[in-house]
Amino acid sequence: MPQQRYLCGLIQNMHTIKLKVDTIVRETPDAVAIYFRDEKGEIAHFWPGQFLTLVMQLDGKSARRSYSICTSPTVLPMIGICVKRVAGGLVSNYLVDKLQEGDVLEVLEPYGSFTLNYKMAQLPTLVLIGAGSGITPLMSIIKSVIDKPEAPKVHLFYGNRNEQSIIFKEQLEKLIDKYPGKLEVTHLLSQPSSSYAGMKGRIEAGIIQALCNEKQLFADVSANYYICGPDGMMHAVLGLLDSQGIPADRVHKESFFLAHKAEPVAEAPAAGGGDGTHQIKIKLDGQVHDLTVKPGKYILETALEHGLDLPYACTMGVCGMCRAVKVQGEMLIEEQEAISESEIEEGACLTCVSKPLSNDLVIDYDAR
């Protein structure tokens, strides 16, 4: 039996869960699926489409990285993720190359709003559009509905470079065979082998429009669209759905990374003629904390430096874990992908990409 290794960060107070690596499956040369056993049963439930955040210490650095869950909640206490290597990346390369069965990882509880409520009475038609590792949350959604007799057919449009880079290829084929008529997968390969007989190309607006027209999906007023993949692909598909008049509440997206950060935003003006620092309040676990935020500093960054035990993962406005509520005052929220304009208007904010603009700013974590 392999010796247990503990690859855990030391997190004061924050609730973390230890998961034992049960099985590692090499999906492609650059991606592994990692299946954990939740031995203490600490994860009672999650929604298909949510992610786990790994809390690790590697090369003397603490690191948090989020990975979407690829399994259905029905197979708990087993729970899986899939990691694709990012060139030069600290955590993904470790997980793809060095993690071993029997290791124990520390994670934060499942989180995320890219979800399907599969317990609803009437499941919608599902149109899933993904590329590369973007298949991972879509796989959890597929597995969660495919055995439900009342669920309509699931359409998956899945982009990859070539036959060898298709993550979950075998699992998808098995699901198609096991549940005839329930899942239709259209692969799009940008650089396939010469013997490949399927569709060639990338996921872009024209191809997806043609496929949706062919399958009469735009006319289905129940159809819900779930999109996950690289920035360019997501923007193309979101633009298409918008141009087709698909209402925003039927369109769901998950970003893994923000390739293009906005141009540097002008620094917040100094309040009351001061030096640009702001005095703000943070409500957390029933207590109010007074913080001094220096010019150019983000609220989350400052709060962590002050020792506050706040939830976070990506620190770049993608995962949504640092979401809180602005009770009063003014703040600048820089480019982010995790909350909508209407949510911001209702008071939601992401502290990892936000800076104070006034001294009366109050942020409430308990109301989130």
Ligand SMILES: Cc1cc2nc3c(=O)[nH]c(=O)nc-3n(C[C@H](O)[C@H](O)[C@H](O)COP(=O)(O)OP(=O)(O)OC[C@H]3O[C@@H](n4cnc5c(N)ncnc54)[C@H](O)[C@@H]3O)c2cc1C
């Ligand atoms: C909600 C959420 C869910 C996610 N789910 C998955 C998943 O299911 N599978 C998966 O493989 N990854 C997923 N990710 C991405 C994952 O969290 C890490 O960002 C990724 O593994 C890179 O981490 P790293 O430590 O290897 O790279 P880092 O050391 O953080 O970065 C190395 C370099 O690569 C760049 N970089 C970082 N991330 C990416 C990226 N995703 N694409 C391109 N360039 C990048 C950085 O800017 C840096 O230059 C998810 C991210 C989020 C926010």
Ligand code: FES
């Ligand atoms: S920590 Fe991920 S959005 Fe703020």
